[in-house]
Amino acid sequence: MLLKKWEDLPSYMKCEEVRPYYDSLKNKKVSLILKRAMDLVGGIILLIILAIPMAIIAVLIKLDSEGPVFYRQERITTYGKRFKIHKFRTMVSNADKIGSTVTVGNDSRITKIGAKLRGCRLDELPQVLDLISGNMSFVGTRPEAIKYVEKYKPEYMATLLLPAGITSEASIRYKDEAELLDAAADVDSVYVEEVLPGKMNYNLESIYNFSFWGEISTMLRTVYAVLGRDYE
Template sequence: MIPGKLTGAMDAPIIHQYRDRLLKKKGSLLCKRAFDLIVSALMLICLSPLLLVLAVVIKCDSRGPVFFRQERITTGGKPFRIFKFRTMVQDADKLGSAVTAPGDSGVTRVGDKLRVYRLDELPQLINVFLGQMTFVGTRPEVPQYVDAYTDEMRATLLLPAGITSNASIKFKDEQTILNQAMEEGCSDIDQAYVTRVLPAKMRYNLEYLQNFGLGEDFKLMWKTVMGVFFHQD
């Protein structure tokens, strides 16, 4: 799961320190990948009826494809195309920011409901099965935000991008922060995200990297389920 050799922007002393720590946990990393592969396959099979129903509803609700595909960055800085159910009008990502602004009118009626329960994330099980993502890890960012990473932030790219993380749980209301940043003078929503939200998220992501373990993964998955369905932190 960890890149065999660090090159380019990944070849920084601080990143090597994180890598050396992770290499001491090879057994846990192998178990993490085995868990991802087996559970994602089982979930795709068991949830296939729900996925089909959601696909039909999305198609009937608005024009455009069922899936939203966008380039994100994962292990070693490699690009991949993420699978998500489309929650916005067609080509909305080409018309504005890479993050959804507060009150964005581009979100569809069905999309708004999907986002509340994070059902739009379910197709990422495909990315997990393919090894491009993992259940727990730093959320995958678009290239323009990864370009703004410090060397230490890039250490999060030592592991595959994740569906959920402690940062995702803590910042499930990040639009409130973005709105406040805009009111305080940020020139645009992208600047607000890079200067206010991203550094705060990365503190949690780097802490996860330092304390990586399967027990922590299971705890974060449970917290995610509780947060989504019961609104508990």
């Protein structure tokens, strides 16, 4: 995986706010190649290992509530490319049409099996398919819905220089994001004005200081966080 030439980037990314992040990444070709290799090889191995557990989860979802097994909302990844993310459905069918795109802790749309899957982040297992396709990476900015990307500040566009990720430093720091939004009267507004800027600080720092070994560290810390350990 190598960066596009600066002149080949989408026009909205070719701004002075993005340039420092681009210049930092272009000098890390080896790490970028290793990152893609890990995503592809690791994704294939995980797909083989997780095939049976994922099949069992799919059956449980169908038994628990009506609707499809997967949630396929359109998200944004590298250079503004749109793709439909693979996630196990954890809410009632058509949940995005009866509420906010952002989920709060006591969201009534979450199904019984969905709550358990979310608690262990098992709903994200199907994203192994997005790893293999190259739409996502093990580590990177979590893929946002289109309506939030449309509200990005110019500097935030730097996060689109690399693929969207399954986990990130921001994901670890904001692992209780749903609970943070519980008391919000306008969830979308609070997310865009308060939560998103905080997450972007971590995302941008990760882009600027990107390294292959740094991403390995983030993956290990994610496991630590999923196990319920506090992160300092």
